[in-house]
Amino acid sequence: MQKRKLGKDLEVSAIGLGCMGLSVGYGPATEKQQAINLIRAAVERGVTFFDTAEGYGPFENEKLVGEALAPFKDRVVIATKFGWDIDPQTGERRGGLNSRPEQITRVAEASARRLKVEAIDLFYQHRVDPNVPIEDVAGAVKDLVGEGKVRHFGLSEAAAQTIRRAHSVHPVAAVQSEYSLWFRRPEEEVLPTLAELGIGFVPYSPLGKGFLTGKIDENTTFSEGSDIRNTIPRFSADARKANQAVVDLLAAIAKQKRVTAAQLALAWLLAQGPSIVPIPGTTKLERLEEDLGAANVELTRDDLREIERAASEITVHGARYPEHLERLSYR
Numbered sequence: 001m002q003k004r005k006l007g008k009d010l011e012v013s014a015i016g017l018g019c020m021g022l023s024v025g026y027g028p029a030t031e032k033q034q035a036i037n038l039i040r041a042a043v044e045r046g047v048t049f050f051d052t053a054e055g056y057g058p059f060e061n062e063k064l065v066g067e068a069l070a071p072f073k074d075r076v077v078i079a080t081k082f083g084w085d086i087d088p089q090t091g092e093r094r095g096g097l098n099s100r101p102e103q104i105t106r107v108a109e110a111s112a113r114r115l116k117v118e119a120i121d122l123f124y125q126h127r128v129d130p131n132v133p134i135e136d137v138a139g140a141v142k143d144l145v146g147e148g149k150v151r152h153f154g155l156s157e158a159a160a161q162t163i164r165r166a167h168s169v170h171p172v173a174a175v176q177s178e179y180s181l182w183f184r185r186p187e188e189e190v191l192p193t194l195a196e197l198g199i200g201f202v203p204y205s206p207l208g209k210g211f212l213t214g215k216i217d218e219n220t221t222f223s224e225g226s227d228i229r230n231t232i233p234r235f236s237a238d239a240r241k242a243n244q245a246v247v248d249l250l251a252a253i254a255k256q257k258r259v260t261a262a263q264l265a266l267a268w269l270l271a272q273g274p275s276i277v278p279i280p281g282t283t284k285l286e287r288l289e290e291d292l293g294a295a296n297v298e299l300t301r302d303d304l305r306e307i308e309r310a311a312s313e314i315t316v317h318g319a320r321y322p323e324h325l326e327r328l329s330y331r
Contacts, residue, residue, distance in 0.1 A: 001013045001014060001015070001045065001046025001047065001048070001292065001295060002014040002295055003048075004200070004274060004275060004276075004277050005200065005275060006122070006152070006173050006174040006199075006200025006202070006275060006277060007152065007171060007172070007173030007174060007198065007199055007200050008171070008173075008198065010077065010121070010122065010151075010152050010173045010174070010200070011048075011077075012048050012049035012077050012277055013046055013047045013048040013049050013277075014270060014277060014295045015047065015049075015266065015270075015277065015278055015279075015280070015291060015292055015294065015295050016047060016048075016049030016050060016051055016202070016277055016278070016279040017039065017042045017047050017049070017050050017051065017279060017280070017281065017282075017288070018051045018204055018279040018280060018281035019039065019050055019051060019052045019056075019061055019064070019065050019281065020051070020052065020053070020056045020061055020281060021281040021282070021283060022035040022038070022039075022061065022064060022281070022283060023035075023056050023057050023060045023061040023064060024056050024057060024060075024061065024226070025056075025226075025227070025228050026209075026210070026222075026223075026226075026227055026228070026229070026281075026283075027222070027223040027226050027227050028223060028226055029060070030283045032064065034283075035064055035068070035283070036064070036067060036068040038282075038283065038284075038285060038288060039064075039065065039068035039069065040068055040069075040071075040072075041285055041288060042288060042292075043069070043072050043075070043076065045288070045289070045292055046292070047076075047292065048075060048076045048077055049076070049077050049079070049277060049279070050065055050069060050076060050077070050078050050079070051079045051080075051176075051202070051204070051279045052064075052065045052078065052079070052080050052081075052115075053080055053081035053124075053126060054080065054081065054082060054084070054086065054107055054110070054111050054114075055081065055083075055084045055086065055093075055126060057091065058084075058086050058091040058093065059091050059114060062080060062111055062114040062115055063114050065078060065115060066114050066115040066116040066117070067116070069115075069116075070116045073116065073117055077121040077122060078115055078117065078120070078121050078122070079121060079122035079123075079124060079154065079174075079176075079202075080111045080115065080120055080122075080123065080124070081123070081124040081125070081126040081156060082099065082103070082104050082107040082108065082111070082123065082124075082125060082126060083097055083098070083099050083124075083125045083126035083127050083129060083156075084096075084097060084098065084126060084127075085097060085098035085103075086098075088106060088110060097127055097129040097130075097131070097328075098129065099125055099128075099129035099131075099132045099137050100132055100136075101132075101136055101137075101139070101140035101143075104137065104140040104141065104144070105140065105143075105144065108120060108123060108144050108149050108150055109149065111123075112149065118148075119148055119149055119150060119151050120149065120150045120151065121151050121152060122151070122152045122153075122154050122173060122174060123141060123144070123150045123152070123153060123154065124153075124154035124155060124156045124174075124176055125137055125154070125155050125156060125158070126156050127156060127157055127328045127329070127331075128155070128157070128158050128159070128162055128328075128331040130331060134158075134162050134165045134166045134169075135165060135166070135168075135169050137166065138153065138165075138166040138167075138169035138170045138172075139169055139170070141153045141170060142169060142170035145170065152173035152174070153166075153170050153171065153172055153173060154172060154173055154174040154175065154176060154202075155172055155175050155176070156175070156176040156177065157176075157177050157178070157328065157329040157330065158175060158177075158190075158330070158331070159189070159190075159330045159331055160189040160190050160192075160193040162331065163175060163190070163193055163194070163197070163199070164193065164197070167197055167199065172197070172199050173199065173200060174199060174200040174201065174202050174277075175190065175194055175199055175200070175201055175202070176201075176202040176203075176204055176279075177190060177201075177202075177203065177204070177329075178203065178204055178205045178320060179201070179203035179204075179205075179206065179269065179278075180203065180205060180206050180207065180208050180212060180265060180269065181208075181212060181246060181250070181265055181268060181307075181311055182208045182211070182212065182234075182243065182246050182316045183205075183208070183316075183320050185330070186201070186203075191272075191273070194275070195273065195275075198275075199275075200275040200276070200277065201273065201275060201276045201277070202276075202277050202278070202279055203269055203276065203277075203278045203279070204279055206265065206266055206269050206278035206279070206280050207262055207265055207266070207280050207291075208246075208265075209228075209229055209232070209235070210229075211234075211235070211240070211243065211246075211247065212246065212247060212250060212261060212262065212265045213260075213261060213262040213265075213287075214247045214250070214251055214260075214261040214262075216240065217240060217241075217244065218237045218238075218240045218241040218244070219237075220240070222235070231322055232318070232319075232320065232321060232322065233318040233319040233320075233322070234316070234317070234318030234319060234320055235318070236318060238317075239317045239318035242317040242318075243316055243317055243318070245314045246311075246314055246316060247261060249307075249310045249311065249314060250264050250265055253303070253306065253307060253310070257297065257299075257303070259293070259294075259297050260290055260293075262280075262287075262290055262291060262294070263290060263291070263293050263294040263297050264294075264297065264299075264307075265294075266278055266280065266291060266294035266295075266297075267294045267297035267298075267299050268299065268304070268307055270294065270295065271299050271304055
């Protein structure tokens with residue numbers, strides 16, 4: 001597996017593994033041993049970058065990742081996140097955000113215990129808290145770095161100006177935001193800012209929550225109550241039917257390249273910059289191997305121009321989040 005750098009010195013595999021879906025978000029949780037086996041299979045195949053958060057469960061995904069990676073913790077980078085207001089005893093979501101410095105410290109210590117590590121490799125603010133100046137957030141993480149409890153600082157779904165303000169207090173190694181061929185907002189301001197400041201970029205949902213794989217169509221049903229796609233406007237049956245044009249585009253070009261649509265979508269992301277590290281998630285070994293194969297797909301300038309030309313003619317239908325969640329991004 002090829003390596004890439006996030007920030008100045010955080011080296012990771014060119015493709016990471018988003019672990020959230022093993023516990024929550026896309027249907028019932030994967031059976032524990034099966035999930036552990038999948039994470040360890042990723043390590044065996046060269047993946048060194050794993051993404052989780054205290055909010056995934058809450059807590060359960062961190063525990064799973066910590067157990068799975070305990071034998072390999074000197075070989076991997078584990079990223080986790082703080083920022084939601086979660087009861088530390090019960091795991092109950094109390095609603096809203098909480099990035100007060102004392103909360104950040106508490107979460108760091110609890111997350112490290114669940115992950116079975118002495119220091120968190122990459123600690124993201126999950127969403128920008130409008131009630132806490134970003135300078136205070138960066139300062140709190142800076143203190144944790146100084147104490148040896150955190151190694152690198154990151155932000156998720158933050159606006160360009162917020163990234164600049166945070167970076168002026170303590171270096172931001174990586175910003176994580178949704179980015180793919182069907183959500184390209186980071187190109188407007190975030191990606192140019194990161195390139196200027198030398199910050200890495202970690203696209204989550206790089207396969208459009210599964211849609212860009214070509215395995216989902218207007219007739220697909222999702223698990224009631226446990227699959228977030230039931231709440232997303234872009235995944236309504238009408239929107240999926242209208243958005244089939246995006247998948248058809250990928251499929252046509254992928255066929256020419258003799259790769260899958262998922263591999264093409266990931267290869268396109270990798271081609272957008274040397275410090276971009278997508279983190280697709282999966283529960284299946286065959287999908288993991290397919291995703292990792294994207295690191296070996298080479299797209300020529302002509303390929304990229306063709307993808308860009310075709311994509312420019314397609315309008316993606318439906319919002320990527322319900323309005324109340326979308327309001328939490330780009331602040």
